[in-house]
């Protein structure tokens with residue numbers, strides 16, 4: 001049963017345009033919701049959480065992560081996108097057992113919570129049997145995170161260009177796991193989309209989302225795979241609407257951003273991964289220019305780390321790099337800089353909530369919304385003296401500074417430690433699963449493995 005908490009005397013960055021920021025403010029949480037924010041005075045009956053030397057802000061929203069890959073963290077850090085298809089899709093994905101999905105998702109969600117991500121769109125695209133999907137969802141539910149669980153088919157259904165029809169197991173999943181659409185964990189469809197499946201299969205996949213009344217998250221515009229005008233094709237077939245979030249968008253044409261803006265869609269940028277793997281130009285500037293909600297995501301933890309602070313920095317620096325480089329080539333100087341720290345912090349919170357179809361529930365510290373709140377320490381060597389809290393969060397934030405995490409009014413991290421989860425147990429679960437997986441897949445040393453490029457493009 002969620003209690004009444006009063007966070008007292010924090011720097012509050014509400015991410016609510018009306019409320020703004022407070023140099024020293026309070027956040028009152030009652031029965032899972034935010035009751036009041038501001039200078040709340042004395043005599044409030046609630047458990048007090050001291051906000052001194054803490055920045056309070058809404059929990060981060062990661063709008064696209066393939067959490068099942070957390071068991072194989074960092075194996076592809078030095079791989080190309082093509083090697084990723086060969087190694088992760090061609091070798092490892094199909095070797096997963098249901099218990100691997102459980103172990104991977106559990107450690108993924110706890111890692112996310114520990115780093116201040118309170119909502120995650122789990123892009124689950126390795127559901128090789130119904131038992132795989134059940135195990136993945138079970139871990140999400142147990143973790144305590146807020147999650148939009150995106151059903152994304154099986155490993156075999158993902159080898160491009162797929163002509164394998166939708167299994168429709170998601171119909172069973174919707175009935176069994178998601179009888180109501182208002183829980184902490186909800187359902188979306190994560191179809192293969194026009195880049196990875198035939199037109200016929202793509203139309204079937206999207207029709208199923210309509211049938212179930214669930215939103216869609218789809219990869220578009222990733223590298224050479226994404227240059228074939230996938231969003232224009234979707235628009236021509238009536239598949240673009242406000243219930244669709246477009247992942248990456250780096251290689252899309254300008255007219256496709258216009259389509260996303262005109263049809264009320266949202267974007268998910270995975271900036272660090274996109275720069276590593278050659279997806280194209282980061283989409284944030286083209287998204288912001290059209291007022292498209294432009295959120296931030298982690299994508300594959302086989303290559304990159306899983307925290308939002310790093311992702312915000314990658315997006316800010318990468319976007320500015322594009323503009324600065326182009327200006328330099330024209331012998332010009334950029335002024336003012338495009339994209340601000342405040343922009344990317346909003347992308348990581350409020351825009352994330354919009355891209356996860358939860359704008360009325362989370363994403364800002366607004367009275368009436370669900371209480372997903374984090375406190376970040378500022379009494380550290382790297383944060384003092386504190387001059388500009390927004391800049392400090394974006395440029396010097398890291399998971400070890402996340403002192404308190406609250407999801408739906410429940411404290412899931414306190415005094416820098418996750419509550420109710422045994423690190424040693426989860427670590428052993430993950431290591432044991434990883435060892436067995438690598439043995440089944442025939443990978444002797446995942447740290448030295450260099451798969452061949454994927455040929456079937």
Ligand SMILES: [Zn+2]
Nearest residue numbers: 064123219299
């Ligand atoms: Zn992805």
